[in-house]
Amino acid sequence: MFLVVSRFVPYSALAIYPFVIVKNKALATHSELLNHEKIHHRQQVELLILPFYLIYLLNYVFNLLRYKNHEQAYRQIVFEQEAFAMDKDLHYLNKRKRFAFVKWIHIKTN
Numbered sequence: 676m677f678l679v680v681s682r683f684v685p686y687s688a689l690a691i692y693p694f695v696i697v698k699n700k701a702l703a704t705h706s707e708l709l710n711h712e713k714i715h716h717r718q719q720v721e722l723l724i725l726p727f728y729l730i731y732l733l734n735y736v737f738n739l740l741r742y743k744n745h746e747q748a749y750r751q752i753v754f755e756q757e758a759f760a761m762d763k764d765l766h767y768l769n770k771r772k773r774f775a776f777v778k779w780i781h782i783k784t785n
């Protein structure tokens with residue numbers, strides 16, 4: 676992982692394999708945040724990078740149409756659900772099974 680600090684990044688942090696871009700130096704030492712981004716790196720590698728971004732975007736748009744709320748649409752992205760659920764466990768990536776994000780896919784019909 677290559678860590679970059681840029682105040683131009685629109686979020687606290689952004690994972691674009693193999694880079695993690697954080698908004699400021701303080702965030703560069705935030706272990707939970709970095710773990711969150713490393714989980715995204717693992718997801719990206721498993722999906723051969725580009726398909727990850729396509730699925731991420733489609734999942735967001737689908738959620739936005741469903742919930743009509745940015746924060747909820749973002750939080751419900753399957754990759755974010757795994758990352759937010761597991762980022763406090765700093766050993767998670769050592770024990771994580773491949774494609775573990777599928778556990779967070781929930782098909783709802785209503």
Ligand SMILES: [Zn+2]
Nearest residue numbers: 711715755758
């Ligand atoms: Zn995330």
